[in-house]
Amino acid sequence: MTQAIHIDYQLSGAAGVCRPILLALPAWFGIESANQHYLEYVDANPTFIAYNGDTATGFLSLAQPFPQSAEIYVMAVHPEHHRQGVGRALVAAAEAHLRQQDARFFTGQDAERHTSQPRVRTDAAILPVDGLCSAGGLP
Numbered sequence: 001m002t003q004a005i006h007i008d009y010q011l012s013g014a015a016g017v018c019r020p021i022l023l024a025l026p027a028w029f030g031i032e033s034a035n036q037h038y039l040e041y042v043d044a045n046p047t048f049i050a051y052n053g054d055t056a057t058g059f060l061s062l063a064q065p066f067p068q069s070a071e072i073y074v075m076a077v078h079p080e081h082h083r084q085g086v087g088r089a090l091v092a093a094a095e096a097h098l099r100q101q102d103a104r105f106f107t108g109q110d111a112e113r114h115t116s117q118p119r120v121r122t123d124a125a126i127l128p129v130d131g132l133c134s135a136g137g138l139p
Contacts, residue, residue: 042061052081
């Protein structure tokens with residue numbers, strides 16, 4: 001039986017929880033030096049972590065260069081939990097957090113646009129999310 005997704009907001013120290021998720025996604029996170037950078041980032045910065053019961057299923061960490069703008073710095077969902085609403089729940093939690101801070105801009109990028117290697121993404125799609133624009137403002 002699938003349990004409800006629960007999102008925790010962790011101010012720092014999330015590398016241990018996030019590492020197994022990154023390692024489970026070698027097609028997206030296959031460069032060890034980049035993974036180490038991401039883990040150092042989530043260890044030092046606020047991170048939203050999705051749980052199904054006691055199991056961490058995904059995470060999202062923001063970069064917020066200015067109080068009114070933020071971007072998704074790194075986000076991953078364990079492949080066993082793809083297409084179950086984990087990514088949507090993480091983005092919704094980040095968006096709600098940013099609204100409370102009166103942020104006006106929230107952006108994200110598709111990593112596929114920044115690689116020279118074509119990939120077939122069978123389990124992920126760019127999904128419309130209310131209030132998230134590639135370069136727009138939060139309503």
